[in-house]
């Protein structure tokens with residue numbers, strides 16, 4: 001946890017600072033310190049366990065948006081080698097909010113599709129704060145078709161607040177770009193594993209989010225509308241985002257109970273940003289396991305199973 | 319930071335309100351040209367202003383009558399009903415909103431689907447109704463449209479769908495978003511069967527419906543002056559602080575920017591749809607005819623039309 005702390009993370013940060021001070025003060029005469037250090041370390045773990053076992057949905061959203069949380073490209077860099085990025089939609093531009101390319105996870109070659117957020121003003125402006133333009137979806141489709149052609153499984157890593165709601169997006173028909181992806185992803189003849197790693201922002205997420213498996217990181221969320229947007233409509237005030245987050249049932253636990261996600265990928269105590277290496281390992285294991293399951297099917301079975309999966313969404317009476 | 323605006327139901331509905339406010343009134347002020355118009359003249363003229371051609375919102379039944387031959391429409395799944403799967407409560411529950419909208423409209427949800435004839439073409443046909451929770455797409459809208467497309471695929475029939483929507487139905491949470499994938503996947507199969515799909519975009523068609531079946535037509539038709547877009551104008555303004563030009567996100571704007579194939583006046587709608595179906599189904603009918611010559615397949619054709627009105631509820635999950 002470097003630099004930034006959420007309000008509910010503060011007790012842990014304070015304990016860590018205390019531990020640091022103690023260690024500094026103790027340099028030279030350690031005998032008495034060992035016990036005290038252990039006591040504080042235990043306290044840190046207990047405090048974390050208490051905080052993280054009782055997170056509200058709104059707190060989960062804040063962890064999903066944590067500025068030091070690993071972003072999709074961090075996962076790609078950590079779990080794969082030889083990432084060869086491919087650029088552009090061959091129509092208009094190279095969107096930086098959705099990137100893609102071929103890489104290798106252990107022995108497994110894959111086509112990565114990934115949203116991208118920035119860490120500072122410059123990189124955030126470059127990738128439009130993680131909000132894709134139509135070009136991003138069209139580039140993703142181009143690369144996914146390439147993957148289908150060459151038999152590469154697709155891994156789609158998603159962490160976006162949503163597609164960018166601007167004039168340019170309307171002029172270049174972001175709705176059509178997303179719709180075409182939804183239709184085509186249902187028939188691309190190669191396994192597709194989708195992972196929501198942070199924010200699953202509505203149409204912007206599902207636009208690269210149709211596949212054979214839908215996984216979600218423990219502290220990620222996936223929603224039809226942002227909690228703020230929902231609050232603005234229903235309570236006429238974005239400040240009610242916490243209530244909206246609760247009502248919309250958007251956490252990994254809620255979505256599991258609703259039967260909408262296939263698997264939750266565990267995060268280290270305190271969230272992925274606390275111990276990124278653990279999160280990387282867990283994601284890698286989950287991807288390889290799911291890809292190996294899917295590769296045991298022939299293409300007809302794969303597409304039929306995918307159709308039935310998509311077909312099953314919905315609850316109603318008649 | 320920008321957030322995607324699958325807005326719920328708060329679209330401007332001043333027209334509907336005005337109409338409701340004077341149910342017995344003989345006269346109506348057109349919101350477009352401000353002329354006072356004889357109400358009966360509007361009703362008998364396809365809900366179009368006789369002075370300025372403004373297209374008023376049209377009742378579900380009138381939409382069916384506009385395109386489908388009298389007596390030929392057989393509705394499917396009309397009793398399918400939404401469930402409050404999240405127990406969603408905010409200024410009233412979703413359950414109570416559903417109940418109020420059923421009462422208000424006399425329908426169970428925001429879409430009616432079935433099969434019928436448009437001139438000499440048998441089609442599957444659906445109409446979305448903005449007066450039911452802003453024609454937002456939840457499980458029922460998604461399921462009925464998906465079944466309708468699947469039945470079209472199975473029976474070799476074109477799909478014609480009159481669209482309107484404020485977006486996904488957020489009271490159903492992520493399940494409503496998934497309906498976008500479901501309807502689009504069904505259209506992939508319909509397209510693979512080389513069958514035509516013609517969405518007709520009416521005022522307003524936006525957000526999650528635009529980002530799924532509304533924009534996947536072989537030909538996309540829009541009515542004049544309809545609001546058509548992904549993000550709502552208010553959200554775009556708030557996010558970008560840009561002033562939006564006159565006519566932004568209107569049918570004419572979208573024709574100019576290359577999304578839709580044509581803008582069709584309501585009075586011409588049936589003629590145009592029939593023409594398109596003539597073009598697209600020509601090869602298929604010719605094929606059927608030669609097949610009929612070979613194996614006397616009049617019976618085949620009859621069975622192709624015989625889509626079950628109620629399928630087993632295996633998909634009722």
Ligand SMILES: [Zn+2]
Nearest residue numbers: 348351367370
């Ligand atoms: Zn008028």
